[in-house]
Amino acid sequence: MWIVPEAEIAALVTPQMAYDAVEAAFAAMARGEARNFPVVREALGEGRQYGFKSGLDRAGGILGVKAGGYFPGNAARGLVNHQSTVYLFDPETGLPTAMVGGGLLTALRTAAAAAISIGRLARPDARVLGMVGAGHQAGFQLRAAARMRAFERVVAWNPHPEMLDRLGPVATEIGLPFEPVSL
Numbered sequence: 001m002w003i004v005p006e007a008e009i010a011a012l013v014t015p016q017m018a019y020d021a022v023e024a025a026f027a028a029m030a031r032g033e034a035r036n037f038p039v040v041r042e043a044l045g046e047g048r049q050y051g052f053k054s055g056l057d058r059a060g061g062i063l064g065v066k067a068g069g070y071f072p073g074n075a076a077r078g079l080v081n082h083q084s085t086v087y088l089f090d091p092e093t094g095l096p097t098a099m100v101g102g103g104l105l106t107a108l109r110t111a112a113a114a115a116i117s118i119g120r121l122a123r124p125d126a127r128v129l130g131m132v133g134a135g136h137q138a139g140f141q142l143r144a145a146a147r148m149r150a151f152e153r154v155v156a157w158n159p160h161p162e163m164l165d166r167l168g169p170v171a172t173e174i175g176l177p178f179e180p181v182s183l
Helices: 006-012 017-032 072-077 101-119 138-147 163-171
Strands: 002-003 034-036 040-046 048-057 062-070 082-088 096-101 128-132 155-156 179-181
Touching: 006 062, 006 072, 006 096, 006 101, 017 034, 017 062, 017 101, 048 082, 048 179, 082 101, 128 138, 138 163, 163 179
Parallel strands: 002 096, 128 155, 155 179
Antiparallel strands: 034 048, 040 048, 048 062, 062 082, 082 096
């Protein structure tokens, strides 16, 4: 069984690899060759959540589960609030094949899914990228979205406006003007 710690993921998985994998999984789902199982999620108290998301991709030969959750007290400990690990199994035998740090994988997968939806559903002439939220995931979302269209600027809102400062540098990095807004 492979064990891949979180610290190794950035050297092994690119945003493009995540995009290709998510696109292939979505296509397999559309053909009826893959499916997600019901999500299990439990409140642990004090805002903590823990759950399991799993599925089977017969076309890709993958059976897996992501175990993880949200632990808001982690920031005070110098840790990220979202924690997860991905476990993969041989779909024929059920034997475990890998245990993989899931933090960056989750960020890349979520961003890839959003990018795919932009590619398939957004108007081809869309030029303004609107974002709601400026948390940890937002930078991944912005980078992935910018690959899908020739956006001319980014407009973003967050319920905690002070967090919008996180997105400005990402927009600058990819060459887009950034406009934070408040209601």
